[in-house]
Amino acid sequence: MSFDRIEEKLSILADAAKYDVSCASSGGKRKNHSKGLGNNTGMGICHSYTEDGRCVSLLKILLTNHCIFDCAYCVTRKSNDIKRAAFKIQEVVDLTINFYRRNYIEGLFLSSGIFKSADYTMERLVAVAKKLRLEENFNGYIHLKSIPGASDELMREAGLYADRLSVNIEIPTISGLQLLAPDKKHEDFIKPMEKVKNEIIQYKAEKKIIKSTPRYAPAGQSTQMIIGATGESDRDIMYSATYYYKKYLMRRVYYSGYIPVLEDNRLPAIGTEVPMLRENRLYQTDWLLRFYGFSVSELLNESHKNLELDIDPKLSWALRNLNLFPIDINTADKRALARVPGIGMTSVNKILQARKFRNLDWTHLKAIGIALNRAQYFITCNSKDFYKKELSAVMLKSKILKNTNSKYNKFFNQQLSLFT
Amino acid sequence: MHPQTVLLYDGSFDGFLSCVFLAYEQKLKHPIIRKQSQTHHELFTITECVITEEQKARRVWKGFRKKANATERRDFFKAFLSEIKGVENTLFRYMQNTFSKINNPNIDFSNSDILKISQVARMVQREKHRMEAFVRFELLKNNVYVATISPDFNVLPLLTDHFKDRYADQKWLIFDTSRKYGIFYDLISVEIITFENFSNIDSKIIKKNYENEEINFQKLWHTYYKNVNIVSRKNTKLHLQHLPKRYWKYLTEKTIH
Ligand code: SF4
Numbered sequence: 001m002s003f004d005r006i007e008e009k010l011s012i013l014a015d016a017a018k019y020d021v022s023c024a025s026s027g028g029k030r031k032n033h034s035k036g037l038g039n040n041t042g043m044g045i046c047h048s049y050t051e052d053g054r055c056v057s058l059l060k061i062l063l064t065n066h067c068i069f070d071c072a073y074c075v076t077r078k079s080n081d082i083k084r085a086a087f088k089i090q091e092v093v094d095l096t097i098n099f100y101r102r103n104y105i106e107g108l109f110l111s112s113g114i115f116k117s118a119d120y121t122m123e124r125l126v127a128v129a130k131k132l133r134l135e136e137n138f139n140g141y142i143h144l145k146s147i148p149g150a151s152d153e154l155m156r157e158a159g160l161y162a163d164r165l166s167v168n169i170e171i172p173t174i175s176g177l178q179l180l181a182p183d184k185k186h187e188d189f190i191k192p193m194e195k196v197k198n199e200i201i202q203y204k205a206e207k208k209i210i211k212s213t214p215r216y217a218p219a220g221q222s223t224q225m226i227i228g229a230t231g232e233s234d235r236d237i238m239y240s241a242t243y244y245y246k247k248y249l250m251r252r253v254y255y256s257g258y259i260p261v262l263e264d265n266r267l268p269a270i271g272t273e274v275p276m277l278r279e280n281r282l283y284q285t286d287w288l289l290r291f292y293g294f295s296v297s298e299l300l301n302e303s304h305k306n307l308e309l310d311i312d313p314k315l316s317w318a319l320r321n322l323n324l325f326p327i328d329i330n331t332a333d334k335r336a337l338a339r340v341p342g343i344g345m346t347s348v349n350k351i352l353q354a355r356k357f358r359n360l361d362w363t364h365l366k367a368i369g370i371a372l373n374r375a376q377y378f379i380t381c382n383s384k385d386f387y388k389k390e391l392s393a394v395m396l397k398s399k400i401l402k403n404t405n406s407k408y409n410k411f412f413n414q415q416l417s418l419f420t
Numbered sequence: 421m422h423p424q425t426v427l428l429y430d431g432s433f434d435g436f437l438s439c440v441f442l443a444y445e446q447k448l449k450h451p452i453i454r455k456q457s458q459t460h461h462e463l464f465t466i467t468e469c470v471i472t473e474e475q476k477a478r479r480v481w482k483g484f485r486k487k488a489n490a491t492e493r494r495d496f497f498k499a500f501l502s503e504i505k506g507v508e509n510t511l512f513r514y515m516q517n518t519f520s521k522i523n524n525p526n527i528d529f530s531n532s533d534i535l536k537i538s539q540v541a542r543m544v545q546r547e548k549h550r551m552e553a554f555v556r557f558e559l560l561k562n563n564v565y566v567a568t569i570s571p572d573f574n575v576l577p578l579l580t581d582h583f584k585d586r587y588a589d590q591k592w593l594i595f596d597t598s599r600k601y602g603i604f605y606d607l608i609s610v611e612i613i614t615f616e617n618f619s620n621i622d623s624k625i626i627k628k629n630y631e632n633e634e635i636n637f638q639k640l641w642h643t644y645y646k647n648v649n650i651v652s653r654k655n656t657k658l659h660l661q662h663l664p665k666r667y668w669k670y671l672t673e674k675t676i677h
Pocket residue numbers: 067068069070071074075076077078112113114
């Protein structure tokens with residue numbers, strides 16, 4: 001192949017794909033069979049990090065950035081005057097294999113602008129995955145973008161070769177979508193999602209009866225929402241996310257702070273700060289919902305529509321519910337421990353183990369690694385020394401903020417200082 | 421005052437276990453176990469060189485196996501690979517503690533040895549993960565994919581399975597330049613190798629023997645790396661936190677221009 005030409009295409013098509021934040025290569029194990037190339041341990045490895053600190057684990061590219069649509073928030077949109085390029089199917093296969101063999105990547109994440117039609121595009125994405133699996137005996141990770149509007153037949157085939165499929169809803173509210181992507185229909189997004197969900201359910205059912213049922217998208221599906229493009233609230237975003245988790249059995253929902261790439265009066269102006277801290281708080285909330293047993297209405301509701309930026313969502317919740325604290329570290333159940341600010345799930349498990357042997361005091365808790373600067377106000381342990389309820393929520397918050405040098409805190413100050 | 425016994429061993433895991441065997445045989449309660457390479461003369465000590473005996477090592481491990489579960493055994497081995505000065509003594513006390521117990525797993529994190537071993541094991545595990553991520557293979561004319569590393573801990577023994585499972589259809593070699601040995605996969609099994617002439621694995625010689633397209637793929641990877649960066653999100657602190665500078669030397673995307 002001509003390396004110069006490939007290099008040019010790669011620079012254009014990697015650049016255009018980078019706004020998709022999903023990088024996960026985890027979930028859905030795939031063994032290396034018959035001594036082929038690669039495996040997927042289900043753990044996902046970050047082989048490198050970009051200068052903005054994001055994980056690089058996949059070769060994430062567009063097959064082409066030619067597109068017949070004109071979505072306002074997208075660099076690839078038809079009306080944008082940029083260089084266009086398109087990979088041949090074999091070129092993507094060769095790049096993937098050669099990068100993989102050198103231990104640069106865990107696999108491929110292939111997306112595309114929509115050229116000609118949804119099906120025409122989807123067909124080509126599927127062809128790449130099929131070639132990798134059948135001709136190259138490649139068992140690494142493959143994530144394909146489901147093209148909105150693609151047919152059920154193609155979506156079925158896609159899932160046979162890909163580990164994960166995703167459709168980005170991008171805009172959390174239907175009204176926002178109408179404003180920014182007028183030629184895309186909400187149903188077009190939903191259709192491939194629905195199909196993938198049904199295939200996964202069917203696969204799981206059949207698998208129980210017939211062992212040889214071909215696997216279908218073992219790492220499930222995911223989606224992404226752009227944050228801060230349409231003035232939506234955190235509550236809007238997290239309620240949508242919860243809906244997609246439940247209704248379409250999403251493995252992951254990603255939140256991507258909007259990066260202004262085009263002048264458009266429907267959107268924040270170029271140069272507007274990327275809401276990275278907000279994005280971070282949304283991920284923390286997502287985490288609390290999926291692993292810490294919180295329900296979305298506890299964290300966001302009519303009287304609390306947006307997350308606090310200066311403290312994490314768990315601390316924020318605890319301060320709004322001081323009446324539930326303090327709890328006793330030596331007797332509280334797992335669920336209650338997980339709700340204490342400054343105590344992560346790893347520490348919860350360690351506490352549960354360690355307290356079988358003796359009642360824990362502050363020294364033990366410190367050794368276990370919990371963040372006492374936050375946790376101390378919400379717990380008691382085997383010690384007479386503990387925080388007596390005396391401060392109001394507001395005062396307690398400022399006390400904690402003063403005494404913590406959390407990474408978010410610094411980050412927060414950094415972002416603020418940009419405006420002063 | 422009782423003179424303290426210092427047991428010296430050859431640095432191998434079997435050697436260390438042979439020391440444990442000897443300590444039990446001679447009923448030494450608090451021996452100091454140390455690598456021969458770390459010997460220094462002390463007053464009031466009795467120094468004994470312990471010969472590595474596989475038989476004895478195996479007996480100790482068999483006994484340990486009965487009392488410790490798979491995770492604990494793995495953590496134990498990982499902590500050993502840390503090569504941290506004095507870790508042998510913590511490991512010895514940990515073993516004593518394990519042997520003396522009837523049926524309790526080692527999860528009492530309020531016991532400082534147990535906590536220490538689990539922490540050190542975690543550090544070693546992290547280095548293992550980093551190597552799995554940051555190893556960069558370069559294809560040579562003889563069709564072997566080669567990578568050199570110099571990890572903080574002796575993690576090569578922990579890397580074998582991962583790379584063997586993943587790269588089953590290509591020959592590869594990962595060489596630890598600090599500890600001067602490597603693991604080589606010849607399409608059938610993985611073997612430990614050393615080079616008589618160490619400079620064979622020198623980076624200049626590797627470059628000279630690149631397969632024809634090797635440099636092109638390195639350039640493509642560099643191009644890719646440059647283009648996935650989002651300038652308006654630049655966050656150097658986070659970048660360095662994930663990718664500490666001392667690992668950059670491994671990374672094609674950071675070293676090629
Ligand atoms: S269809 Fe996709 S690639 Fe095309 S403009 Fe819309 S978001 Fe961008």
